[in-house]
Amino acid sequence: MSNEVLNYDKVAEASLVKAQRDGAETMWDRRAAQKTQCGFGEAGVCCRICAMGPCRVSPVPGKGAERGICGANADTIVARNFARMVAAGTSAHSDHARDIVHALHHSKAEGPFKVRDEAKLRRIAAEWEIADADTKETYALAHELALMALEEFGKPFGTQRFLKRAPQARQDIWAREDIAPRAIDQEVTTLMHSTHMGCAADYESLFRRGMRTGMSDGWGGSMIGTEFSDILYGTPTARASSSNLGVIDAEMVNILIHGHDPNLAEMVILAAQSPEMVEMAKAKGAKGINIVGMCCTGNEMTMRHGIKIAGNFYQQEMCIITGAIEAVVVDVQCIFPALPELAKTYHTRFISTSQKAKIAGDMYIEFSEATGLDNAAEIVKLAVENFPNRDAAKVEIPDIKQDTMVGYSVETIIQHLDAVVNSQLEDGLGTVKPLTDVIYAGVIRGAAGVVGCNNPKQQHDYAHITVMEELIKRDVICVVTGCAAQAAAKAGLLTLEAKEKCGRGLFEVCERVNIPPVLHMGSCVDISRILHLVNLCADLKEIDPALLPVVGIAPEWMSEKAVAIANYVVGSGINTYLGVIPQVLGSPNFTKLMTEDVQEFIGAHFVFEKDPIVMVDKIMEDLEAKRVALGI
Numbered sequence: 001m002s003n004e005v006l007n008y009d010k011v012a013e014a015s016l017v018k019a020q021r022d023g024a025e026t027m028w029d030r031r032a033a034q035k036t037q038c039g040f041g042e043a044g045v046c047c048r049i050c051a052m053g054p055c056r057v058s059p060v061p062g063k064g065a066e067r068g069i070c071g072a073n074a075d076t077i078v079a080r081n082f083a084r085m086v087a088a089g090t091s092a093h094s095d096h097a098r099d100i101v102h103a104l105h106h107s108k109a110e111g112p113f114k115v116r117d118e119a120k121l122r123r124i125a126a127e128w129e130i131a132d133a134d135t136k137e138t139y140a141l142a143h144e145l146a147l148m149a150l151e152e153f154g155k156p157f158g159t160q161r162f163l164k165r166a167p168q169a170r171q172d173i174w175a176r177e178d179i180a181p182r183a184i185d186q187e188v189t190t191l192m193h194s195t196h197m198g199c200a201a202d203y204e205s206l207f208r209r210g211m212r213t214g215m216s217d218g219w220g221g222s223m224i225g226t227e228f229s230d231i232l233y234g235t236p237t238a239r240a241s242s243s244n245l246g247v248i249d250a251e252m253v254n255i256l257i258h259g260h261d262p263n264l265a266e267m268v269i270l271a272a273q274s275p276e277m278v279e280m281a282k283a284k285g286a287k288g289i290n291i292v293g294m295c296c297t298g299n300e301m302t303m304r305h306g307i308k309i310a311g312n313f314y315q316q317e318m319c320i321i322t323g324a325i326e327a328v329v330v331d332v333q334c335i336f337p338a339l340p341e342l343a344k345t346y347h348t349r350f351i352s353t354s355q356k357a358k359i360a361g362d363m364y365i366e367f368s369e370a371t372g373l374d375n376a377a378e379i380v381k382l383a384v385e386n387f388p389n390r391d392a393a394k395v396e397i398p399d400i401k402q403d404t405m406v407g408y409s410v411e412t413i414i415q416h417l418d419a420v421v422n423s424q425l426e427d428g429l430g431t432v433k434p435l436t437d438v439i440y441a442g443v444i445r446g447a448a449g450v451v452g453c454n455n456p457k458q459q460h461d462y463a464h465i466t467v468m469e470e471l472i473k474r475d476v477i478c479v480v481t482g483c484a485a486q487a488a489a490k491a492g493l494l495t496l497e498a499k500e501k502c503g504r505g506l507f508e509v510c511e512r513v514n515i516p517p518v519l520h521m522g523s524c525v526d527i528s529r530i531l532h533l534v535n536l537c538a539d540l541k542e543i544d545p546a547l548l549p550v551v552g553i554a555p556e557w558m559s560e561k562a563v564a565i566a567n568y569v570v571g572s573g574i575n576t577y578l579g580v581i582p583q584v585l586g587s588p589n590f591t592k593l594m595t596e597d598v599q600e601f602i603g604a605h606f607v608f609e610k611d612p613i614v615m616v617d618k619i620m621e622d623l624e625a626k627r628v629a630l631g632i
């Protein structure tokens with residue numbers, strides 16, 4: 001185990017000491033076993049796209065081999081590797097969205113998959129120009145809309161429907177630069193084709209095709225994932241929850257749900273609420289059933305039900321190490337393949353549920369839209385029956401938890417803003433006008449979307465928290481999703497009291513609007529909520545979003561999904577700051593394209609900065625320059 005301070009919150013230390021005592025291996029042991037990471041891979045110059053390879057070209061230009069066997073140089077290899085990350089990330093978010101839409105297509109009034117936000121169903125149906133969107137029978141409309149959404153994945157012609165949410169100025173740039181995304185599957189497929197051996201070699205072309213694919217995530221898959229989840233499970237509203245490992249309850253049957261897709265989580269919540277299950281838990285000696293969440297599915301559950309957040313990405317092993325989890329239930333994405341083995345050190349059952357993410361080692365219960373509630377009931381029953389197998393001597397739950405506020409969807413934010421629309425701000429009810437007003441007035445200097453994962457290249461949560469605390473101190477409001485949001489929750493930044501950490505302007509806004517300075521907007525597909533919010537602001541001002549003082553930040557990202565996200569955020573005109581350097585430095589040309597040249601044609605660029613304090617300085621300069629340019 002590494003002896004450096006691993007974790008910003010103190011929970012890890014005790015956890016890792018316990019892991020060692022229990023003989024459990026963790027990511028830290030495996031990280032140490034990796035020793036120094038491969039310099040070629042780190043620079044992005046290793047290619048294994050064809051079987052003549054693997055070829056690696058010099059990560060330092062001018063030294064060693066400059067071309068692979070086929071003649072691909074560092075620019076091509078880096079660009080192809082990067083593009084493939086975008087394709088994989090886009091496919092993950094979008095395939096998740098497809099499952100949600102399938103569930104809507106299965107929906108019926110008697111449930112369990114049913115329309116819970118009918119207003120949103122009708123709103124989106126109208127937005128997509130379905131005739132009689134306000135009068136059609138609910139389920140006829142839901143099924144029609146679901147079919148239309150499924151066509152967004154494979155339609156032969158046209159671009160993504162949600163693009164129209166952007167101001168005209170931005171849509172014009174997308175058309176001019178040919179990055180308006182077409183069908184999602186087409187973008188992913190065509191990018192995989194382009195990066196096949198002997199296909200695209202021009203790094204700029206690859207970058208542009210990658211950006212268009214990323215755009216099909218943000219304005220396609222992710223946005224569909226968010227909006228259709230809201231239709232099925234309800235649009236999130238502000239509510240209280242609690243976070244960190246201390247939410248695991250020694251006296252209850254603890255079920256950890258980890259992954260991404262709300263379909264599974266919602267069904268498990270429903271199943272666990274049934275009186276028979278609760279009775280069964282009591283009969284086994286437990287006080288009840290405690291569902292806790294992790295990663296994005298944790299965000300989905302907390303913002304719709306207030307389900308407690310056990311932790312973020314890094315804490316998946318720590319949860320099991322508490323010895324108090326009866327079942328870890330997973331669907332897709334961000335699940336360590338190490339978990340089933342770790343679970344065996346304890347009594348914990350590890351249950352994977354998706355064909356797309358079958359993880360061998362313990363148990364597989366396939367979840368489908370047709371049998372969802374039955375599958376969930378089987379899972380809950382298994383967990384309950386496992387309670388008596390718990391070894392009390394191995395139970396140690398860190399006594400750390402933090403109250404938190406979650407659930408700030410765009411709709412909820414607008415509702416809060418409405419509360420302050422008064423004589424000074426007479427028009428603007430039901431809009432983001434009060435928000436743009438305080439930004440334009442300079443009361444707050446700008447807004448930042450802080451998102452993404454954990455990565456051992458950064459101290460756990462330290463970069464997230466440092467960036468957020470420094471920004472709110474400087475009157476920049478933060479909106480957060482994913483594991484960044486959970487870092488904020490654990491650090492107490494998602495509370496009304498956190499306004500004490502703000503500059504004067506943001507303090508006053510928080511007080512008047514009655515919101516935390518850091519707003520939990522959901523899971524990573526919900527970055528589409530942030531996109532929507534920014535575009536509503538830009539639309540109100542009738543400007544390109546690229547002109548607004550807003551930034552995107554991923555201080556500790558690690559996943560391919562994050563690369564897809566960064567591409568659509570930059571593609572949407574928002575400068576994006578990455579605290580972990582992507583594997584592209586082996587091509588100075590490609591690096592320059594990302595960090596400088598793209599600005600000329602898209603109006604935004606990437607910034608790589610590992611030091612969170614330096615990053616915040618750069619961000620403030622960026623925001624202030626935008627303000628000057630806007631004359632505000």
Ligand code: XCC
Pocket residue numbers: 260295296313333334451452453454482483484523524558559561562
């Ligand atoms: Fe995964 Fe979405 Fe990253 Fe967290 S933030 S580690 S992708 S759970 Ni999306």
Ligand code: SF4
Pocket residue numbers: 047048049050051052053054055067068069070071072197198
């Ligand atoms: Fe080597 Fe070219 Fe094949 Fe890549 S595509 S492995 S560089 S020969």
